[in-house]
Amino acid sequence: MKTVTVSLQERSYLIWIGAGILPSGLVPFSSILKDWKHAFLLEDANAAWFGDHVANILNQSAVRCSRMTIPSGESSKSIDQLGSIWNTMLDAKTDRKSIVVAVGGGVVGDLAGFAAASFMRGLRFVQVPTTLLAMVDSSVGGKTGINLPKSKNMVGAFWQPHAVVADIIALDTLPKREFISGLAEVLKYGIIMDRQFFSYLENNVEQILNRAPDTISYLVQRCCELKAGVVSKDERETLGLRAILNYGHTFGHAIEACTSYGQYLHGEAISIGMTMAGKLAVERGLWGADEFDRQTRLLSDLRLPISLVQPVATKDLLAAMQSDKKNEHGNLTLILPDSLGHVSPYRDIPIDDVAATIEYNRSKS
Amino acid sequence: MKTVTVSLQERSYLIWIGAGILPSGLVPFSSILKDWKHAFLLEDANAAWFGDHVANILNQSAVRCSRMTIPSGESSKSIDQLGSIWNTMLDAKTDRKSIVVAVGGGVVGDLAGFAAASFMRGLRFVQVPTTLLAMVDSSVGGKTGINLPKSKNMVGAFWQPHAVVADIIALDTLPKREFISGLAEVLKYGIIMDRQFFSYLENNVEQILNRAPDTISYLVQRCCELKAGVVSKDERETLGLRAILNYGHTFGHAIEACTSYGQYLHGEAISIGMTMAGKLAVERGLWGADEFDRQTRLLSDLRLPISLVQPVATKDLLAAMQSDKKNEHGNLTLILPDSLGHVSPYRDIPIDDVAATIEYNRSKS
Numbered sequence: 001m002k003t004v005t006v007s008l009q010e011r012s013y014l015i016w017i018g019a020g021i022l023p024s025g026l027v028p029f030s031s032i033l034k035d036w037k038h039a040f041l042l043e044d045a046n047a048a049w050f051g052d053h054v055a056n057i058l059n060q061s062a063v064r065c066s067r068m069t070i071p072s073g074e075s076s077k078s079i080d081q082l083g084s085i086w087n088t089m090l091d092a093k094t095d096r097k098s099i100v101v102a103v104g105g106g107v108v109g110d111l112a113g114f115a116a117a118s119f120m121r122g123l124r125f126v127q128v129p130t131t132l133l134a135m136v137d138s139s140v141g142g143k144t145g146i147n148l149p150k151s152k153n154m155v156g157a158f159w160q161p162h163a164v165v166a167d168i169i170a171l172d173t174l175p176k177r178e179f180i181s182g183l184a185e186v187l188k189y190g191i192i193m194d195r196q197f198f199s200y201l202e203n204n205v206e207q208i209l210n211r212a213p214d215t216i217s218y219l220v221q222r223c224c225e226l227k228a229g230v231v232s233k234d235e236r237e238t239l240g241l242r243a244i245l246n247y248g249h250t251f252g253h254a255i256e257a258c259t260s261y262g263q264y265l266h267g268e269a270i271s272i273g274m275t276m277a278g279k280l281a282v283e284r285g286l287w288g289a290d291e292f293d294r295q296t297r298l299l300s301d302l303r304l305p306i307s308l309v310q311p312v313a314t315k316d317l318l319a320a321m322q323s324d325k326k327n328e329h330g331n332l333t334l335i336l337p338d339s340l341g342h343v344s345p346y347r348d349i350p351i352d353d354v355a356a357t358i359e360y361n362r363s364k365s
Numbered sequence: 366m367k368t369v370t371v372s373l374q375e376r377s378y379l380i381w382i383g384a385g386i387l388p389s390g391l392v393p394f395s396s397i398l399k400d401w402k403h404a405f406l407l408e409d410a411n412a413a414w415f416g417d418h419v420a421n422i423l424n425q426s427a428v429r430c431s432r433m434t435i436p437s438g439e440s441s442k443s444i445d446q447l448g449s450i451w452n453t454m455l456d457a458k459t460d461r462k463s464i465v466v467a468v469g470g471g472v473v474g475d476l477a478g479f480a481a482a483s484f485m486r487g488l489r490f491v492q493v494p495t496t497l498l499a500m501v502d503s504s505v506g507g508k509t510g511i512n513l514p515k516s517k518n519m520v521g522a523f524w525q526p527h528a529v530v531a532d533i534i535a536l537d538t539l540p541k542r543e544f545i546s547g548l549a550e551v552l553k554y555g556i557i558m559d560r561q562f563f564s565y566l567e568n569n570v571e572q573i574l575n576r577a578p579d580t581i582s583y584l585v586q587r588c589c590e591l592k593a594g595v596v597s598k599d600e601r602e603t604l605g606l607r608a609i610l611n612y613g614h615t616f617g618h619a620i621e622a623c624t625s626y627g628q629y630l631h632g633e634a635i636s637i638g639m640t641m642a643g644k645l646a647v648e649r650g651l652w653g654a655d656e657f658d659r660q661t662r663l664l665s666d667l668r669l670p671i672s673l674v675q676p677v678a679t680k681d682l683l684a685a686m687q688s689d690k691k692n693e694h695g696n697l698t699l700i701l702p703d704s705l706g707h708v709s710p711y712r713d714i715p716i717d718d719v720a721a722t723i724e725y726n727r728s729k730s
Contacts, residue, residue: 079447079448079451086444086513086519087514087515090515090516090519091515114483118479118483118510118520118522120519121520121521121523121601122522122523122601145486148452148455150452150455150456154451154455154484154485155451155483155486156483156486157483157522158486236486236487
């Protein structure tokens, strides 16, 4: 078992990583839990089997468990679902000594985190990610929230978990397409801040796709280390440092929005988004074409999509990009690579160049 | 014009107090606002006339104003209304450089504060209270939130305003019953922490009821000073210090809940709640009957209700009290006076004594 520390003064916490660490009792829940007597488990419908493991472990610590199951999928991150969670928490006699435990992917983590942040103005919570995407990205860093009908992640809170337990066996039942989608964020860390890690990925494609436990544990650990470093320096995204994590995301979020969050999984949209952002960087003379080609090749090797096959109008994508909340008063900020392992923010990209990149990408599909 | 500072390190802010200070431009909005270019005004339907003043002042500083009106009354503090605010904020192109301005009483302040805390995971906001209750209590301290159908203020955030502007002329159109309701919280500060202020209130009943501007300005200033002192020491209610502000509120919230928030105004319920809590303290031998009588007399002189006239079953009130979020794992904590100007928390009051106090109060109506 490995641990990674997210250093945030009094809000610091540990990420526990390994295969089988939760059901075997290796995670010291009793010391994490202290005087808590009640846990409210929010579970993705697809992760209920792993929720059973969590409930067993908590029951062994004499913690009363309430459980609520959420339908899988982005559409659960709605105002209605959040309201239903709040009411269920109240009915379950959740109070300020309770903990909220998220068992699932990013949807459940974001929902449970915001419910924890807001119920009684703030309860502690624990993330138990059961998807690769959640393990390497969404469960770490304290971003929580829901979608509005017209815009993703528009409402929420910065609310740090009290612990993250990334048990690799939770991925056992993860569908192949979901697993591969998570690899997009893994690759992203290589591009934005770790050239050596990118090479590791290039050299271990087979083990990755076969989900070799040691390989996957290492991927999760390295991504968490990298993300923890960024989050520690810029917890609330006020310094611009954390923005590098959004590489490919302005394009990606727009792709998701313009396909009603139903066509592409998040990682798939980010994969296409990184391909667009990378190409734009090359066209602007910021990034070498050879390194961009390595990105494209690795995305393809990992079975990730690199072009937009759906008929989405360029003007709709551009409009969606401009409404992204990272932008202020209408200016578009893009994170673009300048060398493998390093990215920078750019605020001065002509909108016509962005449009040309989208057109080019579509022409390759 | 007077100012009171709420000291919370980097979250410190000023409360500006005086008659006519906002429309006359005395409040240095341009320095408070800095680089903000857009304000989202959330206004109580009854305070739109004062919202006009706010919009004028902001327009003079070249700030674009979006305005949204909320129906008056506690029922606006709902999930549906909050969702509607979030969507309207998005349509108004609110972003992280925008400010949210609450113009109204506690309902609008709580709603706007939580909307500001959660939209894009946190925007700055300014409180412009237009009721006495909001000026002396709810606009200061950073408690924001909404109600769930079964429980008040159950969801929200600790989110400090960036400034509070308490302009006494905003009270000009406040109905008499609402004004008097606000006096319950004013009197509360005397009981819990300022014996001298309590005497001042006793000696100035006529000026208070006539709303003499200097007298009301002083009341607001003194209440804000007292509350600011408590909030500075225990911002998130974790140390137990802030709990003294809840004197009368466990009873009061239960009274409001059991009458569906429709029978009593908040201050009226708190007035009855303080009468119950005070009587309980006397019966338990904690507080002198003479000081309790002074409390009762001043409440009556200020035209506040001191007994429950609605037929509410004692068992319903007790159940509602036990579900109050101040309690942990079912234990009832009550704030009771031990001398005029001082209260303490008590966790060991037999439920039968609480029931007897409620029965006694009802018998006096």
